[in-house]
Amino acid sequence: MFTGIIEEVGRVRRREGGELVIECHEILEGSQLGDSIAVNGVDLTVRTMDGDSMSFDVMPETFRRSNLGSIEPGEAVNLERSVTAATRLSGHIVRGVVEATCRLHSLIPEGDAIIVRFETDAEHLKYIAMKGPVCVDGISLTVMAKDASSFSVSVVQYTQEHTNLLQKQPGALINLETDILARYIEQLLEARAATTSASTQ
Numbered sequence: 001m002f003t004g005i006i007e008e009v010g011r012v013r014r015r016e017g018g019e020l021v022i023e024c025h026e027i028l029e030g031s032q033l034g035d036s037i038a039v040n041g042v043d044l045t046v047r048t049m050d051g052d053s054m055s056f057d058v059m060p061e062t063f064r065r066s067n068l069g070s071i072e073p074g075e076a077v078n079l080e081r082s083v084t085a086a087t088r089l090s091g092h093i094v095r096g097v098v099e100a101t102c103r104l105h106s107l108i109p110e111g112d113a114i115i116v117r118f119e120t121d122a123e124h125l126k127y128i129a130m131k132g133p134v135c136v137d138g139i140s141l142t143v144m145a146k147d148a149s150s151f152s153v154s155v156v157q158y159t160q161e162h163t164n165l166l167q168k169q170p171g172a173l174i175n176l177e178t179d180i181l182a183r184y185i186e187q188l189l190e191a192r193a194a195t196t197s198a199s200t201q
Contacts, residue, residue: 002038004091004133004140006078006163010039012071013053020044020068021055027079028054036082036096040164041138041175042066043082043096066098067137067173076164078138091140092133095180100124101173102136105150107166114160115144117152118174125151127178127186135177139163 010024022039028049031037035046037054044056063069071077082096083089102120109115118136120128128134128151132143139159145152160166168174 001083002041002043002080002091002094002096002138003083003087003089004041004080004094004135004138006080006139006159008079009076009162009164010079012073012075012077014073015068015071018058018060018063019047019055020058021053022077022079023053024079025052027081028052031081038078038080038082038094038096038138040067040071040077040098041094041096041135041177042068042098062098065100066175067101070173076167078163080138092135093180094135094138094140094177096138096177098175098177100176102176104168104170104172104174106170110154112157113154114166115152116155116165117145117150118176119150120176122148124176124178125149127182129179129182132179132182134179135175137164137175139165 008024008026010022013023014021033046036043046054047057048055102118105117105119107114107116128143130143130146134141134143141153143151144154
């Protein structure tokens with residue numbers, strides 16, 4: 001489990017087959033083989049470590065559902081270690097399970113903040129609520145606007161400076177994780193409706 005508060009922006013050193021090697025420094029501290037690390041919001045397991053990098057095995061399904069399959073050497077990635085019992089939950093509960101990619105539409109300055117808009121499909125938009133949490137490329141953000149095909153967030157200066165978001169260009173694929181609580185509620189309501197329907201037949 002993660003919080004969506006990015007600890008370090010690393011760099012892709014190599015992506016070959018199912019192996020992903022990330023150059024990093026800060027998240028090496030206290031990490032061990034087998035630990036979970038969120039890479040652009042994707043929960044990956046540390047396979048090897050050295051003085052300035054970590055390597056991970058990435059499943060084909062993960063490549064299909066996330067932007068990890070298209071990243072290139074030198075590209076910036078958001079990194080976060082998994083939470084511990086002593087971790088402050090400053091963001092929101094992030095599973096590290098990327099459901100799909102959305103597309104970066106625009107970045108518009110508004111005072112010291114930047115309004116970032118993402119386009120996605122109706123299947124995922126229904127789990128995104130106004131003023132609710134959303135996770136994009138591993139970053140915990142709050143939804144400030146939503147329409148039939150997109151949602152927007154306001155990015156404060158700290159997030160601008162400590163994530164890879166402003167290094168992206170419009171059209172870039174961004175990893176998306178919606179609110180798991182909304183999904184649980186929908187599943188429970190569907191099960192209740194099915195039970196009610198069956199009992200009245």
